[in-house]
């Protein structure tokens with residue numbers, strides 16, 4: 001009997017062909033061509049397994065899927081804030097992810113955004129495209145990353161990779177998370193634990209690397225930006241819902257913060273009029289931090305293996321198992 005895997009996010013024909021090449025025996029693969037909720041719901045009703053990147057799998061889809069033939073939902077990546085895992089548990093649908101699979105890619109993006117803002121790369125580039133030679137104007141707004149204090153909010157797979165990448169920059173690295181790392185791990189990654197207030201007060205660069213949860217939703221707002229160092233920068237490659245975007249725009253516009261690097265938005269794609277897009281020294285990217293063509297085959301193979309295991313009644317490795 002063939003099991004049907006449906007990928008909710010639209011993907012290119014080339015990627016789909018690559019995925020077909022990695023499909024285990026006894027499985028068929030389809031994608032949904034649009035982000036239309038009715039088509040997403042129809043997919044939940046015909047699939048044995050759903051794969052989702054950023055498209056939500058909500059309670060209604062879980063229930064409709066469970067009433068039909070849905071057995072599992074696999075997050076393509078790590079952050080599962082758009083998957084209703086409470087309902088999945090209630091209706092007996094397995095939820096999985098590929099923990100840590102994109103940590104290096106996201107860490108590289110976070111450091112790239114830090115450098116882009118510190119070194120005024122994008123404002124210089126945009127000036128050149130407009131035919132303007134901004135050497136004199138941009139120069140005074142250009143700083144080193146070397147030697148700065150970087151505060152990491154969250155120090156899991158991604159935060160640890162950021163700490164490793166920053167080694168060559170001789171930064172002081174602070175981190176905050178609910179449980180402190182053992183001392184030998186702090187030494188290994190060259191990081192010092194701090195509470196959020198201390199981290200905000202002392203960091204030149206604050207970079208977010210925690211999940212979006214009820215505790216972290218809107219965690220970075222007016223009060224937190226006011227507590228940051230004058231002229232500091234904020235990097236967000238975690239989730240848009242952690243940051244009050246209007247407050248961040250105010251903090252940059254007022255000059256309190258010197259800039260920001262933002263890969264993720266509260267609503268994606270961000271609606272027209274989002275103030276972060278177009279602010280000088282706010283570098284924005286379309287949620288691409290996790291993307292790395294180099295990782296594609298390995299991530300897809302791991303996802304398919306997890307799904308194959310559920311279909312065969314075998315355990316999924318603890319690290320990828322959510323529900």
Ligand SMILES: NC(=O)c1ccc[n+]([C@@H]2O[C@H](COP(=O)([O-])OP(=O)(O)OC[C@H]3O[C@@H](n4cnc5c(N)ncnc54)[C@H](O)[C@@H]3O)[C@@H](O)[C@H]2O)c1
Pocket residue numbers: 077078079080099100102103106153154155156157158159176177178179209210211212215216237238239263264287288289290291
């Ligand atoms: N932009 C992207 O494409 C992209 C890609 C991958 C992951 N992400 C986001 O990054 C997040 C982190 O990924 P990861 O693989 O490092 O996950 P992880 O689970 O390994 O690490 C999360 C860290 O956040 C910490 N944390 C939890 N609550 C916290 C709080 N209230 N304050 C501070 N820290 C807290 C945890 O202790 C842990 O250290 C994901 O949940 C996802 O939302 C974004």
Ligand SMILES: O=C(O)[C@H](O)COP(=O)(O)O
Pocket residue numbers: 052053054055076077078079080102287290
């Ligand atoms: O959580 C993740 O792994 C990343 O944000 C990638 O997920 P996406 O498919 O939502 O971009």
